[in-house]
Amino acid sequence: MSRRIPVDWTFLTHHGQALLCIAGDPGVELADLGERIGISETAVRRIVGELADAGYITRERDGRGSRYAVDSHLPLPDPIARELSVGVLVDVLVGPHLTHGPSRSGSASCST
DSSP: OOOOOOOSOOSSOHHHHHHHHHHHOTTOOHHHHHHHHTSOHHHHHHHHHHHHHTTSEEEEEETTEEEEEEOTTSBOSOTTTTTSBHHHHHHHHTOOOOEETTEEOOSOOOOO
């Protein structure tokens, strides 16, 4: 039996974690997203803005909040995984959900 040694790093960047949380919970509030990931709301706003500017997510006003959609067809921006799409990452880590055009939505949510 092997022992698991605690680590202070993650396999996914904050951008990847935010993308997965949004894919699992398209109506997530940014404060909740920051809490789930373990970063400030200011950092989350910057990351969500960068994801939107790069085309990986779109946001639409929904009452007083926003609703997000992930473009599952875009390639991952990683040198080793460029041939894979964002949708493959989401399917593996969040699970397959209904796809509506280029966006992805589902009921799973990320957790800390």
